[in-house]
Amino acid sequence: MTRLSPKLSKLSFLVALSIGATACNSAQTSDAAAQSKTDEAKQFIQGSEKQLSELSIEINRAEWIYSNFITQDTAALSAAVGEKQTATAVKLATMAANYTQLPLDEVSLRKLNILRSSLVLPAPLDPKKNAELANISAELNGLYGKGKYCFDDGRCLTQPELSAIMAESQNPAELLEVWKGWREIAKPMRPLFKREVELANEGAKDLGYANLSELWRSQYDMKPDEFSNELDRLWGQVKPLYDSLHCYVRGELNDEYGDDVVSKDGPIPAHLLGNMWAQSWGNIYAKVAPQDADPGYDVTELLAQHNYDELKMVKQAEGFFSSLGFAELPDTFWERSLFVQPKDRDVVCHASAWDLDDLDDIRIKMCIQKTAEDFTVIHHELGHNYYQRAYKEQPFIFKNSANDGFHEAIGDTIALSITPSYLKQIGLLDEVPDASKDIGLLLKQALDKVAFMPFGLMIDQWRWKVFSGEITPEQYNQAWWDLREQYQGVKAPIARGEENFDPGAKYHVPGNVPYTRYFLAHILQFQFHKALCDIAGDKGPVHRCSIYGNREAGAKLNAMLEMGQSRPWPEALEVVTGSQEMDARAVLDYFAPLQVWLDKQNSEANRQCGW
Ligand code: X8Z
Ligand code: ZN
Numbered sequence: 386m387t388r389l390s391p392k393l394s395k396l397s398f399l400v401a402l403s404i405g406a407t408a409c410n411s412a413q414t415s416d417a418a419a420q421s422k423t424d425e426a427k428q429f430i431q432g433s434e435k436q437l438s439e440l441s442i443e444i445n446r447a448e449w450i451y452s453n454f455i456t457q458d459t460a461a462l463s464a465a466v467g468e469k470q471t472a473t474a475v476k477l478a479t480m481a482a483n484y485t486q487l488p489l490d491e492v493s494l495r496k497l498n499i500l501r502s503s504l505v506l507p508a509p510l511d512p513k514k515n516a517e518l519a520n521i522s523a524e525l526n527g528l529y530g531k532g533k534y535c536f537d538d539g540r541c542l543t544q545p546e547l548s549a550i551m552a553e554s555q556n557p558a559e560l561l562e563v564w565k566g567w568r569e570i571a572k573p574m575r576p577l578f579k580r581e582v583e584l585a586n587e588g589a590k591d592l593g594y595a596n597l598s599e600l601w602r603s604q605y606d607m608k609p610d611e612f613s614n615e616l617d618r619l620w621g622q623v624k625p626l627y628d629s630l631h632c633y634v635r636g637e638l639n640d641e642y643g644d645d646v647v648s649k650d651g652p653i654p655a656h657l658l659g660n661m662w663a664q665s666w667g668n669i670y671a672k673v674a675p676q677d678a679d680p681g682y683d684v685t686e687l688l689a690q691h692n693y694d695e696l697k698m699v700k701q702a703e704g705f706f707s708s709l710g711f712a713e714l715p716d717t718f719w720e721r722s723l724f725v726q727p728k729d730r731d732v733v734c735h736a737s738a739w740d741l742d743d744l745d746d747i748r749i750k751m752c753i754q755k756t757a758e759d760f761t762v763i764h765h766e767l768g769h770n771y772y773q774r775a776y777k778e779q780p781f782i783f784k785n786s787a788n789d790g791f792h793e794a795i796g797d798t799i800a801l802s803i804t805p806s807y808l809k810q811i812g813l814l815d816e817v818p819d820a821s822k823d824i825g826l827l828l829k830q831a832l833d834k835v836a837f838m839p840f841g842l843m844i845d846q847w848r849w850k851v852f853s854g855e856i857t858p859e860q861y862n863q864a865w866w867d868l869r870e871q872y873q874g875v876k877a878p879i880a881r882g883e884e885n886f887d888p889g890a891k892y893h894v895p896g897n898v899p900y901t902r903y904f905l906a907h908i909l910q911f912q913f914h915k916a917l918c919d920i921a922g923d924k925g926p927v928h929r930c931s932i933y934g935n936r937e938a939g940a941k942l943n944a945m946l947e948m949g950q951s952r953p954w955p956e957a958l959e960v961v962t963g964s965q966e967m968d969a970r971a972v973l974d975y976f977a978p979l980q981v982w983l984d985k986q987n988s989e990a991n992r993q994c995g996w
Pocket of ligand 1: 735736737762765
């Protein structure tokens, strides 16, 4: 007996107990009943996975077609399939809740909990309301995708074209016109969004959640309020770095535009940061670059000099993943993806990655601009595709990332390895700038990544309050700008009354895509990058490390990706980083030399930081 493992002895103990119970008939009946209940639960899980995986292919196809050809008809088809899929998912989520109290194995319980909590737009059980919600959702997506602004001279520009002006123009009047013009597309969204929130809140209640906020925050292997606290903790770690960056950028913009346009002590007007939403600021790097530490190259220009077109940019990004040991993308990826904005029809240009059949039919859809920014976005999208392919052997319910922040972090992690030495290796750059130019490189990176963090956080801070009723429809826009100011220190360049619906001008609001994932991804990618650089044996500063070509790092990354959502995310995190905690220290370490430099600049210029 002593040779038995503890697990086996426990088993024989249970067997003994149940044998003892045979003397009592009622116990036998209840044992049998319990057994049949657990069998039923397992059958339910199996049936759900089959049903959902079949439906998933149908919905993926309908949505792919809709967002590649936005018309009345494709909207109707997408809404019809959406309606069917939501009805099924809501039914299964409701049933799943009934089984979660059973003494089931860990895997089954995890599947039931995921089934219960993973809807992002739950419809009420009432079929009429479900149909209404499906139509609203499709309409909001279409309004964004079709959105254009027409100038007085008759030119009508789409979102990528307007974004290019926001990135390049030096003329504040033009920037303001484009900024304001794009936001016109969102005005008609307001009543639709309001109704969408009402219906989805009702759906969330039907599933046993207080509201949609609680449901969205229930998807992180911890209690919803614990998750909110976790975000506050992470943001608290980063905020001092953000404040230094904000202070520096505001000072430089004040020098450039004068007190009338950018004050020395208030929030920064949102149209001057090189981006339609002031979410990442890398496009104004040249305006705020350090004179003596500029690396002297620009990836957008390097791409042009080396005749990179859209396809070549994607091939180059694929090459990075191949160098880590990932298999090449399938032929169907190249045949079916959309890389170039079609001139003759409306498409959703916002970049996305797709997995049509939950196996190998992976694609991206993106109106690629030949810029450094989109070179990074391509890596971001491919990160999704490689993740999807890595977990394709998982059961359907686990075909997802450890949490949604992981999905968003993979491609960005790879893009952190686009260093000068990598650019030299692939023939884009002739000479690697020496260490004296690191501040310029770090500043560019901080403008993209650190500036993003409060934006990544505030969108769902707004939405969660909208869902819980703390922000009423009459306060949508005011509350939006209050949070923009609170988190980002950014303000609207002109008065924005409630006739506007500025949140709707950001894709993820009409698209109903949760946004906290990007905040998490911005923390996680620095943790992953550091850990993979350690695995690759890189001994230099982490901002100069590239894992290009390192198979060991690739294998470790793949080991995490393959897990999909089968285990709680801290375990997946541990596989790559050795730690179960999300931790912004990796961000602070990466930018440590920049933080010192920024604080020196700010104090030498006698700047009053904060807003
Ligand atoms: O939406 C995206 C990706 C698609 S998942 C292009 N991102 C966020 C955004 O553009 O607002 C990537 C970073 C943040
Ligand atoms: Zn993404």
